[in-house]
């Protein structure tokens with residue numbers, strides 16, 4: 001059962017998972033009907049998210065009990081610091097956001113809530129808690145992008161085409177597969193029913209906060225409309 005903890009968590013938290021991966025932001029983006037302001041707001045907050053996400057991977061290195069666990073988290077940390085942030089800055093530039101814009105964006109409450117929730121889950125708990133809190137992020141984006149990629153490819157010049165391809169591409173899909181396998185490995189053996197309930201609640205909460213992140217961007221854009 002715990003060999004695929006992710007499947008178990010998704011099933012247990014089904015309404016939370018669905019509300020996140022099929023959020024209106026995702027639907028409108030897939031259909032090419034996301035307001036530009038919503039995507040731009042999202043990009044600036046996501047830059048701030050990625051900084052905290054890197055800290056979470058650094059915490060995961062510390063929480064590792066074996067060299068293999070520490071090295072897996074070290075690779076994830078390096079991928080964010082050396083690759084993902086660079087791609088993000090380049091994409092943001094195409095949307096008219098300079099590095100200075102990204103640096104000076106005030107962190108929205110939804111960004112603070114999600115990222116600090118994940119960090120706290122990891123600090124108070126063990127590596128499994130931290131990986132479960134991070135699972136909606138890594139595995140959610142991989143699932144969303146793979147699902148909407150066909151729809152997006154059917155529209156040449158789709159405004160968020162490049163963003164979708166980054167997450168639908170082989171490299172990110174492989175990262176997600178590895179994260180899923182790592183979750184299974186960490187859960188191997190002893191998961192008591194109460195421990196499983198605890199992880200299910202953690203996962204469901206992280207899904208809610210991811211949905212809140214999408215909603216934040218839609219709300220911010222709606223506020224700007226004349």
Ligand SMILES: Cc1ncc(CO)c(N)n1
Pocket residue numbers: 046049136137138141210213
């Ligand atoms: C909010 C959020 N969740 C997940 C990912 C995937 O890395 C991201 N970039 N941003």
